[in-house]
Amino acid sequence: MGAHRPRGRPALRGRPLTPAPDGVTAPGPAEAAQAAVELPIARVLPLLQVSHLDREFDYLVPPELDEQARPGVRVRVRFSGRLVDGYLLERLPRTEHEGKLAPVQRVVSPLPVLTPAVLRLVTEVAARYAGTRADVLRLAIPPRHARVEKALLEQDPAAAAVALEAPADALVEYTHGAQFAAAAVAGRAPRAVWQALPGEDWAARLAELAGTVVASGRTALLIVPDQADLDRLAAACAHLDPAVLAAGLGPSARYRRWLLALLGRARVVIGTRSAAFAPLPDLGLVALWDDGDESLVEPRAPYPHAREVLALRAHQEGSALVIGGFARTPEAQALVEAGWAAEISAPRELVRTRSPRIAGTADSDIALARDPLARSARLPAAAFAAAREALDAERPVLVQVPRRGYAPALSCERCRTPARCRRCHGPLEQADGGVLRCRWCAQVDAGYRCPACGGTTVRAVIVGTMRTAEELGRAFPGAAVTVSGGETVHAEVAGGRRIVVATPGAEPVVEGGYGAALLLDGWLLLGRADLRAAEETLRRWMNATALVAADGAVVCGADAGIRAVQALIRWDAAGFAAAELAERAEVGFPPATHLAALDGAEADIRAVAEAAELPDGAEVLGPVDLPPGVRIPGAPDEGPPPQRLLVRVARRDGRALARALFLAQVGRSLRREGSAVRIQIDPLRIG
Numbered sequence: 207m208g209a210h211r212p213r214g215r216p217a218l219r220g221r222p223l224t225p226a227p228d229g230v231t232a233p234g235p236a237e238a239a240q241a242a243v244e245l246p247i248a249r250v251l252p253l254l255q256v257s258h259l260d261r262e263f264d265y266l267v268p269p270e271l272d273e274q275a276r277p278g279v280r281v282r283v284r285f286s287g288r289l290v291d292g293y294l295l296e297r298l299p300r301t302e303h304e305g306k307l308a309p310v311q312r313v314v315s316p317l318p319v320l321t322p323a324v325l326r327l328v329t330e331v332a333a334r335y336a337g338t339r340a341d342v343l344r345l346a347i348p349p350r351h352a353r354v355e356k357a358l359l360e361q362d363p364a365a366a367a368v369a370l371e372a373p374a375d376a377l378v379e380y381t382h383g384a385q386f387a388a389a390a391v392a393g394r395a396p397r398a399v400w401q402a403l404p405g406e407d408w409a410a411r412l413a414e415l416a417g418t419v420v421a422s423g424r425t426a427l428l429i430v431p432d433q434a435d436l437d438r439l440a441a442a443c444a445h446l447d448p449a450v451l452a453a454g455l456g457p458s459a460r461y462r463r464w465l466l467a468l469l470g471r472a473r474v475v476i477g478t479r480s481a482a483f484a485p486l487p488d489l490g491l492v493a494l495w496d497d498g499d500e501s502l503v504e505p506r507a508p509y510p511h512a513r514e515v516l517a518l519r520a521h522q523e524g525s526a527l528v529i530g531g532f533a534r535t536p537e538a539q540a541l542v543e544a545g546w547a548a549e550i551s552a553p554r555e556l557v558r559t560r561s562p563r564i565a566g567t568a569d570s571d572i573a574l575a576r577d578p579l580a581r582s583a584r585l586p587a588a589a590f591a592a593a594r595e596a597l598d599a600e601r602p603v604l605v606q607v608p609r610r611g612y613a614p615a616l617s618c619e620r621c622r623t624p625a626r627c628r629r630c631h632g633p634l635e636q637a638d639g640g641v642l643r644c645r646w647c648a649q650v651d652a653g654y655r656c657p658a659c660g661g662t663t664v665r666a667v668i669v670g671t672m673r674t675a676e677e678l679g680r681a682f683p684g685a686a687v688t689v690s691g692g693e694t695v696h697a698e699v700a701g702g703r704r705i706v707v708a709t710p711g712a713e714p715v716v717e718g719g720y721g722a723a724l725l726l727d728g729w730l731l732l733g734r735a736d737l738r739a740a741e742e743t744l745r746r747w748m749n750a751t752a753l754v755a756a757d758g759a760v761v762c763g764a765d766a767g768i769r770a771v772q773a774l775i776r777w778d779a780a781g782f783a784a785a786e787l788a789e790r791a792e793v794g795f796p797p798a799t800h801l802a803a804l805d806g807a808e809a810d811i812r813a814v815a816e817a818a819e820l821p822d823g824a825e826v827l828g829p830v831d832l833p834p835g836v837r838i839p840g841a842p843d844e845g846p847p848p849q850r851l852l853v854r855v856a857r858r859d860g861r862a863l864a865r866a867l868f869l870a871q872v873g874r875s876l877r878r879e880g881s882a883v884r885i886q887i888d889p890l891r892i893g
Contacts, residue, residue, distance in 0.1 A: 243272050245297035248310050252285050252292040253340045257868065258875040260338040264301040266309045275310060278318025278325075280350065282311045293320045293343065315355060319347055319468060321485045323523055328483070330518045335887045336802070336864040336871075337508025345504060346483035351461045358465050376415040379403070380550045387415060390491055390526035391422040397520060399538045400530035400550040401779050404561045404752050405719060408530060409435075409442035412493055417446055419526070420473045424490025428476040429512050431499035434697050438715070439476050439495075451477030451484060479504055479512040482519070489525040492516045498535045498738075498745045499711075500890050509886045513537065532752045532779065533745035536790060537797045539783035549780065557777050562723075562758040564751065564775045566766030589761040590681070592722040593705070596758065597685050601721025602704040604713055605678065606750045608730045616642070617733060620661035624733070627651060630827050630854075631793040632892075633735035634664070645735065646852055646892065647827035678705050690714050710746035719755030728764025728771070735834075737795055737892050741786055744770040748779060794825075796888050800860035802867055803892065804851040805838050806883040811851040814883050818870035821859035827852040833891050838884055852892065860887070 248265045265283055267275045275281070281294050289311060301307060320343070328342045377383025380400070389396040402408050416426035428443070430436050433454055440450050449463040449472035466472040468485045475484040479502050482492075494502075494516050502512040513529060520527035527547070529538050541547040552560075567588045593603045616625040616634050625634040625642070632646025634654070642651045642664070655662055679687045682705060690696040691709035699706055699714040706714060710731075731743040751760050751774065764771050773782035791798035804811040808829050815826055829849035832838075838848050855863045867885050874880060 243267055243269055245299055247298040247301045247307070248275055248281070248294050249296045249298060250281060250283055250292045250294055250310070251339060251343075252283060252290045253343065254285070254290065255340070256875045257338055258872045260332075260340060260872075262295060264298075264303055264307055266307040267297070268309050271310055271313050274313040274316040276316070276318055278320040278322075279316060280314035280319060282314060284308050284311055295320075295325070315350055315352070317355060317359070317465075317468075319350075319485070321468070321487075323489075324483060324485050326522055327515070327519050330522070331510050331515055332508065333861065333868075334514060334518070334864060335508035335510050336868045336885050337510075341507045342510070345480055345506065345510075348461050348464050349457060351458045354458050354462045355465060358462060358469070363469070363471055374414045374417070376418050377411060377550060379556065380552050382548055383550050386526070386528070386548070386550060387418050390415070390419050393422075393424070393490070393524070395520065395524045395526055397527040397541070397547040398529075398550045399534065399542050399547050400528050401534055401552075402530060402532050402752070403552050403557060404532070404777055405754070405756060406532075406560075406752065407442075408495060408532075409439045412439065412495065412530070413442040413446065415493065415528070416443065416474050416491060419490040420446060422490065424488050424525075425467075425470075425486040426474045426491040426493070427481070427484055427486055427489060427516075428474070428493045428495075429482055429502075429516065430476070430478065430495045431501040432478065432711075434695065435495060436476065436478060437697060443474060443476055446474045448472060448474040448476045449484075451475060451481035453478060453480065482512045482515040489519070489523045491526045491528070492520050493528045493530065496531045496533075496745075496749070497529050497538060498531065498533060498741065503890055507884070509889070511888075517541075531745070532748040533741075534779040534783040535741065535745075536783050536787040539780065539787050540797045542780075543784070543787065551780065560756050561777050562751065562754040562756060562760050564760040564762065564777075566728075566762045566764055566768070566771040566775060586761070586763060589724045589726070589763065592759040592761050593682065593724060596721030597682055597703050597705075599721060600701075600703050601755075601758070602699070602701050602706060602716050603685075604716075604720045604723040604750060604753060605705060605707045606710060606713065606723065606725045606746070607707060608710065608727050616664045616735070618656035618659060618661045619663040619665040621656060621659040623656055623658040624735075624739075625654065625656075625664050630825075631795065632827070635735070636664075645830055645833065648830045678707065688714070710750070713750050713753055715753060719758060720753055721755065721758045723750050723754045723758070723760045724763070725750060725760065726763040728762055728768075732764060732768065732770065738890065740770045741783075744773055744779070744782055747774050748777075794854060796892075797857075799857055800855050800863055801888055801892060802853040802863055803886045803889045804853065804867075804883055805832060805836075805848055805886070807846065807881055808849045810880040810883050811849060813880055814867065814870045814874065814885075815851055815853060817873055818853075818866040820853065820866050821855050821862045823856060824859070824863065825854040827854065836891060863887070 246267050248267045249262045250265050251262050275294055277294055277296050279294050281292050282289050283292050324346055328339050328346055332339045332342045376387040386396050386398050412428055416428060419426050428439060430439055433452060436452055449466045451460060451463055467475045470487050475481060475486055494513055497513040504510050542549050565588060567586045596603050617623060627634060627644035627649055629649045630647045632644045634642045634651060635645050637643040642654050686704045688699050688704060688706045691712040695712045696714040699716055701716050701718060725747050732739055747762060754760055762771050762774060804814055811829060828851040832848055832850050841848055864887055
């Protein structure tokens with residue numbers, strides 16, 4: 207089989223990788239039949255696993271497949287003596303290859319499932335994350351189900367049409383909200399970051415915005431982190447008859463709904479992260495809720511974040527983009543500060559009206575000593591009082607407790623400032639012999655001194671015992687206790703005299719809102735050895751606070767002087783994100799820089815870093831052990847544990863870094879050197 211050299215890809219020198227089948231040439235014995243084919247060459251992208259074969263190959267289109275072999279269809283081709291799946295990208299009158307060409311073996315389906323817009327997006331995502339197009343295509347297009355496809359193509363499209371009601375005004379309570387909606391309807395492709403009010407019915411607001419855009423004749427795509435959010439959004443969008451895409455669907459149901467979007471029979475698609483690639487024609491709006499949720503990061507190569515996928519898509523297709531949430535990530539704030547996106551937020555007086563009473567309090571022995579019953583429930587006195595007041599009024603109380611299993615971090619013994627490396631600002635850990643060592647670059651710090659107070663000793667952040675439902679039941683007799691988290695997660699619970707104990711992200715919704723929320727063990731969340739510990743903690747707190755009624759109370763079990771607690775009290779996610787972004791820019795953390803994590807055997811990750819032509823100024827850190835809880839799928843249990851190497855570059859060099867690492871992988875793949883190395887660009891968990 208022959209292949210031309212595609213633009214922008216490395217040349218493959220030497221013998222052709224795949225010999226052509228005997229008796230098939232272009233031109234050849236079948237000239238008479240082939241002359242009837244106007245465009246006899248099919249350029250195909252095979253779905254192959256290795257990086258050096260992420261390129262197109264030319265095949266011959268047999269006359270009997272001429273009508274079916276259209277750009278975008280799935281095909282089967284012979285490669286290295288075996289049949290593989292692929293996508294036909296284009297038809298050409300001639301090939302640049304001078305040897306024999308193998309024929310396309312089969313057109314799997316005459317339906318073009320790879321649209322030009324999705325192909326452009328797949329190419330950009332692969333380049334952004336140092337991956338292959340084949341890997342991204344597996345995320346973007348679900349497996350085919352012939353029976354579903356046949357039934358849907360035979361269905362009358364008019365039967366699926368839905369009459370839409372007059373759309374409601376969207377985001378009118380927010381500064382610039384109405385202007386954003388008007389610009390989206392006019393097709394001016396506005397981009398915005400939206401901070402929702404406390405207690406906001408965010409699903410209804412997104413449904414209103416989608417309805418406004420759909421009524422103008424365009425389509426809308428709405429992405430949320432998990433199934434609970436998806437169920438809530440689906441209920442709000444029911445009048446729009448959306449196609450709902452989620453991993454929990456069966457293969458046939460998922461493919462059917464995906465086809466509805468492809469065929470233009472679903473004007474609104476809602477789903478979790480993989481739905482970001484849904485093939486909607488004439489896309490007018492893409493929206494993402496709660497972009498700080500780690501569920502929005504794809505766990506399979508090349509590990510894209512849905513936020514980045516949607517931003518690329520909005521830019522390519524000229525659609526409106528809104529990134530919403532109660533909290534705000536530094537990545538979203540960077541888009542605002544760069545002028546790439548506008549800010550949609552509510553006036554401060556409206557925020558004060560909608561916010562419950564929020565207070566911070568240290569979970570200390572002094573606080574516990576104020577009330578014997580508070581001590582028995584292991585609650586600060588202020589939290590106990592707020593819970594008792596709500597329960598006496600027959601209103602439910604939410605108690606948020608962190609999950610077990612967080613790795614303890616080191617902090618200054620005097621002021622609890624996280625202990626950081628003086629070289630790369632990574633988190634310090636206590637290595638063998640009691641010495642302090644950086645988790646990122648492995649640098650030993652023999653003379654630690656706290657930059658905040660000058661202290662020279664460190665301590666492990668105290669991890670207290672989680673409050674249990676049994677303890678709370680004893681402290682508040684007569685109150686029903688519901689636990690949500692782990693294997694049992696409740697989407698909704700009834701109101702009344704009830705205590706709901708939930709882990710972050712598993713908090714159920716209560717009609718009318720909770721009477722109080724207790725955010726416990728704040729130090730356990732804030733003290734994690736994680737770059738995003740404060741950011742993630744505030745996001746969890748704000749999501750829980752948003753479930754509390756405006757006349758309710760929220761007590762945060764952490765010192766009120768901490769910046770994250772202050773941001774919660776003021777409901778100022780934007781200010782917190784701006785401060786986080788400024789600090790990260792000062793010390794070289796993402797999103798002010800780009801980081802690549804190379805995971806694998808130490809010899810292999812060093813080989814990739816040395817082979818890559820890294821941008822000028824690139825900083826290589828490590829290798830060190832993988833962060834706690836991080837694993838490489840398929841890694842052998844025997845032998846040395848996998849290591850992590852970090853490469854840090856300036857923001858402007860992110861694409862160059864991804865390209866350099868991809869080409870280094872291509873070279874190793876061609877030479878069949880070493881074992882596989884996992885590359886993640888801007889991973890959520892650095893160390």
